[in-house]
Amino acid sequence: MTGPRRPARLNRTLLAAIGVALLAVGGFTLATHFRVLHLVDPGAPVVPAVDPPPAWALYAAAGMAVLVGLLALRWLLAQAVRGPSSPTWREDTDLGHTELSANTAVAPLAEELRTYPGVHEARATLTGPRDAPELALIIVIEQDADPADVRHQLEDEGLPRLRQALELDTVPTDIEFRFATATTRSLR
Template identity: 55%
Template structure:
């Protein structure tokens, strides 16, 4: 799992927490039912009465519902943050002489076009994120199942990435490459 795939990390944490809560609740109910825990009387009524609860209980319940709703909205919003945030780079050395701006998508288009022509590669997508001083490139390559990924990665390291670094005038460019295998039905399996 990479740092660029934040929703996966968040999903795993949320699922683990929900699973632990459900296991703890189920264990408590089973232990109480079979008499292992005597915290509650197993023959007692589930609800002590039909009277309206105190006002503070209603406020606490409403507050908890709001917090849970906001957490659910945050989780939904995280599902759409699949790519790192891109920026427009400013390339001027002397601002008095003028300003040159380069959109990250414009910089990666030739690179993606070249990678898509590699043998066995069906499609490629790249996201250039970060600033000019601290750039990060995330590459997603969809390939046939019979493709030699080592050859694709070697060609990427010897041809594609050096050209991109030269075009952007960068000495180093940290790269994350994700391979996706396309099946006959069009589904994809992911390898990092």
């Protein structure tokens, strides 16, 4: 949902560098084995004077390496997804066709949240289909602000207006409070 934080960016950079290094080592190993590169004798033992492991151990190690690689790739791909996607709601009636981006629907709520006392920044994301939407809020509040006060004002004013505007009885809401720091950046 939010922009990348410095430790997360460093984490991804280091993981990408390690991944590239491992790919290079794997490519070198394969090129040596298939005699594309002649820098090392492919028949020479890695550790001299040690018996090679049984064949099943090599297959098990290769299988585990592939599994770990696939899990790491899945994790890396999951890092690219920043947050839930916001759908476009479509409604066809006798009067015509209407489309509404769910993010457009919650933009006024995010703007209203920014006006609450103690709120530094706010972001709202509406996900799910029209008949079962879910609201995710990230609210950055000042250090001396009370999250309970902000939550009560949201429940008394903001959420009822949103439900009325969307013509919904309920909107399940997930609220994440963060405290503003001197280096807090905008959530936009």
